Amino acid sequence: MGLADFVAVLLFVGVIAYSLFGGADFGCGFWDLTAGDAERGAHLRHQIDKSIGPVWEANHVWLVYILVFLWTAFPEPFAAIMTALFVPWLLVGLGIVLRGGAFAFRKFSTSFGEARMHGIMFASSSVITPFFLGMIAGAVASGRIPADGDGDLWTSWTGPTSWIGGALAVLTTTFLAGTFLAADARRGGNETLAIEMGRKALVAGAITGAVAIGAAVTIELDAPTLASGLHGRGLPLIIISAVAGAASMWRLWRGDFARARIGAVIAVAAIVIGWGVGQYDWILVDEVTITDGIGARSTQVGLVIVFGLAAVTAVPALIWLYVLVNSDRWSKDEPATV
Amino acid sequence: MLIALDNLMAARYQMALSLGFHIVLACFGVALPALIYVLHRRGIKHGDADALVLAKKWAKVSAVLFAVGAVSGTILSFEMGLLWPGLMSKYGDVIGLPFALEGIAFFTEAVFIAIYLYGWGRLSPRVHLNTLIPIMISGAFGTFCIISVNAWMNAPAGFDLDANGDVVNVRPLEAMFNSAVLGQSVHMFVAAYMVAGFLVAAVYAIGLLKGRDDHRHRLGFAVAMAFAGTAAVMQPFVGHLTGARLAEEQPSKLAAMELSLETETRAPLLIGGILVDDEVRFGVKLPLLGSLVATNSLDGQVPGLDDIPPDERPPANVVHLAFQTMVGAGTVMAAVSVWYWWRKRRRDDPLSPWLLRSVVACGGLAVLALQAGWVTTEVGRQPWIVYRVMRVDEAVTTNNGIWISLTVIVVVYSSMAYLATRVIRGMARRWRESDDIDIPTPYGPSEALAPAGGGVPDEERRG
Numbered sequence: 001m002g003l004a005d006f007v008a009v010l011l012f013v014g015v016i017a018y019s020l021f022g023g024a025d026f027g028c029g030f031w032d033l034t035a036g037d038a039e040r041g042a043h044l045r046h047q048i049d050k051s052i053g054p055v056w057e058a059n060h061v062w063l064v065y066i067l068v069f070l071w072t073a074f075p076e077p078f079a080a081i082m083t084a085l086f087v088p089w090l091l092v093g094l095g096i097v098l099r100g101g102a103f104a105f106r107k108f109s110t111s112f113g114e115a116r117m118h119g120i121m122f123a124s125s126s127v128i129t130p131f132f133l134g135m136i137a138g139a140v141a142s143g144r145i146p147a148d149g150d151g152d153l154w155t156s157w158t159g160p161t162s163w164i165g166g167a168l169a170v171l172t173t174t175f176l177a178g179t180f181l182a183a184d185a186r187r188g189g190n191e192t193l194a195i196e197m198g199r200k201a202l203v204a205g206a207i208t209g210a211v212a213i214g215a216a217v218t219i220e221l222d223a224p225t226l227a228s229g230l231h232g233r234g235l236p237l238i239i240i241s242a243v244a245g246a247a248s249m250w251r252l253w254r255g256d257f258a259r260a261r262i263g264a265v266i267a268v269a270a271i272v273i274g275w276g277v278g279q280y281d282w283i284l285v286d287e288v289t290i291t292d293g294i295g296a297r298s299t300q301v302g303l304v305i306v307f308g309l310a311a312v313t314a315v316p317a318l319i320w321l322y323v324l325v326n327s328d329r330w331s332k333d334e335p336a337t338v
Numbered sequence: 339m340l341i342a343l344d345n346l347m348a349a350r351y352q353m354a355l356s357l358g359f360h361i362v363l364a365c366f367g368v369a370l371p372a373l374i375y376v377l378h379r380r381g382i383k384h385g386d387a388d389a390l391v392l393a394k395k396w397a398k399v400s401a402v403l404f405a406v407g408a409v410s411g412t413i414l415s416f417e418m419g420l421l422w423p424g425l426m427s428k429y430g431d432v433i434g435l436p437f438a439l440e441g442i443a444f445f446t447e448a449v450f451i452a453i454y455l456y457g458w459g460r461l462s463p464r465v466h467l468n469t470l471i472p473i474m475i476s477g478a479f480g481t482f483c484i485i486s487v488n489a490w491m492n493a494p495a496g497f498d499l500d501a502n503g504d505v506v507n508v509r510p511l512e513a514m515f516n517s518a519v520l521g522q523s524v525h526m527f528v529a530a531y532m533v534a535g536f537l538v539a540a541v542y543a544i545g546l547l548k549g550r551d552d553h554r555h556r557l558g559f560a561v562a563m564a565f566a567g568t569a570a571v572m573q574p575f576v577g578h579l580t581g582a583r584l585a586e587e588q589p590s591k592l593a594a595m596e597l598s599l600e601t602e603t604r605a606p607l608l609i610g611g612i613l614v615d616d617e618v619r620f621g622v623k624l625p626l627l628g629s630l631v632a633t634n635s636l637d638g639q640v641p642g643l644d645d646i647p648p649d650e651r652p653p654a655n656v657v658h659l660a661f662q663t664m665v666g667a668g669t670v671m672a673a674v675s676v677w678y679w680w681r682k683r684r685r686d687d688p689l690s691p692w693l694l695r696s697v698v699a700c701g702g703l704a705v706l707a708l709q710a711g712w713v714t715t716e717v718g719r720q721p722w723i724v725y726r727v728m729r730v731d732e733a734v735t736t737n738n739g740i741w742i743s744l745t746v747i748v749v750v751y752s753s754m755a756y757l758a759t760r761v762i763r764g765m766a767r768r769w770r771e772s773d774d775i776d777i778p779t780p781y782g783p784s785e786a787l788a789p790a791g792g793g794v795p796d797e798e799r800r801g
Contacts, residue, residue, distance in 0.1 A: 038781065045781050054456045057408050058448035065441050067415045071426050072434025079427030082419030086737050093416040094750060097409040101754050104405035108398070110764045112780045118757075119781065149423065153737065295431025296508035306438040314445035317472070321449045329460050 003301070004294040008283065010307050011069040012276045018062035019272045020176070020265055022130075023169075025052050025059040027177025029099070029126020030170070031200070032119065038112060043193050044181075045119065049107065051184045054325050056103065058318060060096065073303055076147070077283045077293040084151030085139055088132040095129030098122075127170055134169025138162035141279055142223035143286035160222040164215045171208040172268045178204050179248060179264040182257035187331045198252050201260070205249040209242070212271070225285050229278030237274035241267045346731055348740035349421040352747050354716070356414055358709055359751050362533065363407030365708070367447065368477035369534035369565065370400050375470040376561050382463050388554045392561075394458065394775050396538070399762055401455055406758050408448070410751070421740070424733035425723055428505060432497050433490050435510045436483040443480030447473050481530070482523045489518035492719055493587060494727050517587065521580030522715075528569045528576050529711065532671065533704045535566025540701030541766075543694040559689070563697065566704070567675035573668055578631070585632050588725060589641035590650055591718035594657035596628060597621070598642045605629045605640035609662065613654050652720040656713065664710035667703040674700050 001009075028048045035041030052059075071078040082089060098121055106118035135157050142161035145151055178201025186194035216238075220227045230238060248263025279285050283293045294300065324330050374393050381390030415437075419426055453461070454469045461469075490496075496513025500506045539562035545555045584592040592598075597608050597618055605628035611621020629638045643651055674696045681688035723730045768777060 042781060046779070049779065054452040057405065058445060058452065060408070060412065061441065061444045061448055064412055064415050064444060067419070068434065068437045068441050071419060071430040072438055073431070075430030075434075076427045078419055078430060079423035082416075082426075083423050083735060083737060086420055086735070089416055089420060090743050090746070093413045093420075094746065096412050097750060097754070100405050100409035101757065104402045105757050105761045106781070107779055108402060108761050108765050108777055109780060110768070115779065115781045150736075295434075296505075296510075298508050299431040299434060299510050302435045302510045303438060306435060306442070309439075310442045310445070314442050314449070317446055317449040321452060324453060324457070324460075330456065 002291070003297065003304075004290050005281070007069075007073045007294065007300045007303055008290045010303065011066065011073060012273075014062055014065040014069055015276070016269055016272050018059075018066060019172075019268055021055075021059040022062055023173040023268060024176045024180050025056050026126045026130045027173035027175070028052055028181065029123045030174040031177060031181060031197070033123035033127060038116075043190060044197070047181060047185050047188065047190065047193060050188065050331075051181060052103075053107070054330075055321065056100070058321060060100070063096070069303065072299060073295055074283055074290075074293045075295050077145075077288050080145055080147060080149030080151075080284060080288075081136075081140065083149030084145050084153070084156045085136050087153060088136050088139075088157050092129055092132045092136070095125040095132065099125040099129060130169040130173050131166040134166035135162040136165075137169070137275065138165025138223075141165070141219075141226045141275060141285055143225055143282075143284075145284045145287060147284060147287045160218045161226075164211070164218045167211055168208070168215055168271075171204065171211055172271065175201060175204040175208045176264050176268055179252065179257065179261045182252070183261055184331070186257050187326070187328070189332065194257055195255070198255060198257050198260070201264075202249055202252045205245060205252065205264070209245055209249075212242075223285070225282065226275070226278045229280065230274060233280070234274040234278035237270045237277060241270035241274065244270060345738060345740045346734050348744045349734050350730070352740065352744040353417055353421055354713075355744075355747060355751065356410065356417055357712065357716075359755070360407065360410040360414055361708060361712065362705060363403055363410060365530040365533035366400060366403045367407050368481055368527065368530040370396065370403070370538075371451075371470050371473040371477065372531075373534065373538065373561055373565060374400070375467070375474065376564075377557070378467050378470070382467060386557075388557055391775060392554060392558050395765075395769060397455055398765065398775075398777070400451070402758060402761055402765075404447075404451055406754055408444075410754075411444075413747075420743070421735055422723065422733045423735050425728065428728070429497075429724065432505060432508050432510070432513050433487050436486040436514045440480050440483040443476040443483065446476040447480070450476075477530075478527060481527050482519070483514075485523035485526050486514050486516070486519045488715075489522045490514070490516050491722075491724050492522075492591075492715070493518035493583070494724050499727075517583060521576075521583065525573070525576050525580045525711075528573050529704075529708055531565045531569035532573060533708050535562045535564075535569060536671065536697065536700040536704040538562035539566055540698045543697040546689060547691060547694050547698075556689070559697075563675075563678060566671075566700070567678055570668070570671040570675040570700075574665075574672055577665075577668065581632070582634070585638065585641065588719070590643070590646045590652060591657070591715070592632060593641045593643045593646060594652045594654040594718050595661040595714060596632065596640060597654055597658040598628065598640050599644050601639060601642040601645050603629055603637050603639050605632070607631060608658075611658070613658075650721060652718050657718040660710040660713035660717065664707045664714060667707035667710065671700045671703055671707070 028051065032041075032045055032048050035044040067078075070081075102118040102122035102125065106115050106122055109115040109118055138159065138161040139145060139157040142159055144156045144159055144162075178197055182194050182197035182201055185191075185197055216230075219230065244263040244266035246263075248260045248267060251257070251260035251263060281290045282288065283290050374396050377389045377396070378393035380386050381393055450469045450472045454466065454473070457466050457469065490513055493516040494513075495516040496509040496511070497505050498507040539559055542555050542559035542562065546559065581592075584595075596605075597611050597613055598605060599613075599616070599618065604626055606623040606625045607627035607630075608618065608621045608623050611618050613619075626636055628640050629636050632638060632640045643654060674693075677696070678688060678693060681690070681693060719725055721729050721731070723733045765777060769775065
């Protein structure tokens with residue numbers, strides 16, 4: 001593996017991390033949106049607050065990581081992606097802004113009406129944003145981004161692979177979040193909510209699986225380069241994803257919500273890794289390879305060093321945060337005291 | 339009118355608006371943790387219950403500010419690519435590493451602000467207090483990194499251009515540690531403390547002026563002013579040192595700042611003045627001070643716009659006005675700070691109504707100076723996006739209709755600013771109405787809400 005490939009892997013680590021951490025975060029939005037009216041939805045919305053309140057900001061730094069890595073390591077492909085996919089990126093950016101703002105405003109709002117307005121904004125942007133991110137991924141994976149970025153402003157990201165990418169992004173994030181909410185609810189002592197979420201997550205998982213099969217067909221027809229990669233190197237990952245997804249759903253069925261998360265995480269991670277492996281060694285499928293798109297060598301070395309620094313500073317901090325948030329002391333509903 | 343904007347102007351305005359919005363929030367991200375630390379520490383070490391209450395309240399406010407700051411910053415990283423792909427495709431690998439390092443700062447800040455906010459009563463008091471320290475360090479480090487990119491745009495370094503104009507021999511460390519970064523980053527760091535400090539002090543000054551004269555208000559005011567006042571008296575010197583490189587390295591920017599037409603030694607300093615039809619009108623010229631301020635020497639040469647090729651001149655009136663607004667505001671803030679310190683030494687009660695009103699004004703002046711300073715340096719760098727290397731029009735996106743994204747940003751950011759203000763004022767109002775710091779969420783289940791003494795009535799919650 002050359003240095004350029006290694007840097008591409010480091011970039012992709014960010015994509016995987018965002019799919020998981022940001023994904024579980026985004027997915028809560030769907031559940032918030034469909035939680036029901038004020039009374040029925042109160043417990044679930046409160047749980048969502050508890051689950052993602054402390055971690056949402058950290059979860060979304062991975063997106064900045066991805067963009068920064070991309071423009072530092074692959075400056076020209078980055079510019080091409082941003083130029084051709086101006087519209088979906090703008091929508092993703094807006095979604096991020098509205099979502100973060102609404103989430104914070106909701107928590108401190110004065111009246112129920114105010115909270116509901118922010119809540120609807122938070123929840124809907126949490127669904128729309130991953131959808132457009134999925135469409136962007138589909139555009140790249142189906143070879144619709146020309147090397148010079150001079151792709152059509154609309155058709156570059158509205159091909160079949162983009163639509164299926166968007167749908168899968170929403171479904172996988174919803175499923176992932178469902179398993180985490182079920183486990184969090186149980187750990188927080190709300191067994192009724194836990195069982196309700198377990199049921200919902202199971203349904204989400206089933207739908208995701210069905211759509212994933214449809215995705216396979218779409219990719220065969222619309223993204224042949226990716227498809228051939230998935231037949232070969234990517235096949236083990238597809239299988240792992242299917243098996244893990246099924247295992248997760250089985251655990252949900254059995255009420256083992258804590259362990260159901262494991263299968264869900266592996267399933268989502270495996271699909272994302274499969275995408276990367278499937279389109280290797282293209283950075284812009286059918287247009288620019290990793291070796292052609294990579295930037296200065298000194299910068300590549302620099303990125304590896306920065307990644308190393310992050311591994312010893314940011315990563316332990318993140319681990320501490322997740323350990324704390326998942327601890328019993330932090331999961332109980334005691335109001336915070338001075 | 340927006341429809342008439344060509345793409346380049348729309349892109350510039352969009353970037354300026356996004357940056358101008360984010361930078362205010364970034365000041366809070368950098369400086370507020372330090373203010374909170376002082377109060378929280380005082381609360382623990384000296385048993386000052388009021389200090390602890392202030393720390394908790396300011397922490398809750400910072401939760402809102404950090405959220406809006408984080409997302410508005412994310413949009414900026416998008417806009418680097420959406421608006422300026424010409425810059426990023428050519429120089430992304432030259433200036434990318436400070437961005438990457440800043441990413442580490444973002445992770446660290448996000449983690450520790452979460453642990454701090456959610457850790458009350460769940461961590462040992464000392465550990466809890468000390469989670470503020472990584473935030474402060476990341477804030478300083480992050481400031482250096484991100485300003486390093488802007489500094490590089492003013493003082494490009496760390497690469498060569500071959501015969502075809504392609505970038506070769508990239509030296510990232512040299513790019514990051516360019517000749518402008520130290521001055522610019524310290525100047526911004528100090529500015530952050532002025533903005534956050536004076537705005538917080540202004541809030542408590544208003545309370546004091548309205549008769550809410552209690553230990554909490556005085557303490558909040560004192561802590562905020564300690565930081566703001568120190569920063570305000572340092573800043574003129576820091577600013578002066580930051581500008582020292584301009585005469586040699588960015589003559590067009592300095593010429594615009596000073597509205598200097600002819601290159602001259604023993605140059606006068608022009609206060610005010612507008613350039614109309616190649617003639618400076620309405621200003622007051624103070625002899626010799628121009629050279630002194632720009633070069634620390636009477637015989638130093640202040641460059642003139644006449645020596646800059648016409649297509650390389652920045653919009654001089656904008657730059658000059660912005661620069662002098664910044665210096666004027668900064669001078670007032672320094673003077674108010676000195677006045678405050680003087681009163682503290684000489685009087686039992688330093689807080690006279692006029693001093694308080696002046697501090698309230700300084701809250702606005704700090705933001706004004708911040709924006710004016712950024713306008714000075716950004717517009718002063720025009721028409722270059724990378725000084726004397728790449729022009730802004732070479733960097734801008736080829737996509738049309740940027741006025742649309744500009745309009746969307748205007749609408750979204752205006753509503754965010756309005757909503758954030760409304761939410762924070764709502765928090766302040768509820769704190770005034772009840773002694774309870776915990777603010778119940780109006781959409782959660784009733785059993786899970788905070789204890790009695792404050793909160794939202796059931797009808798309002800269900801309604």
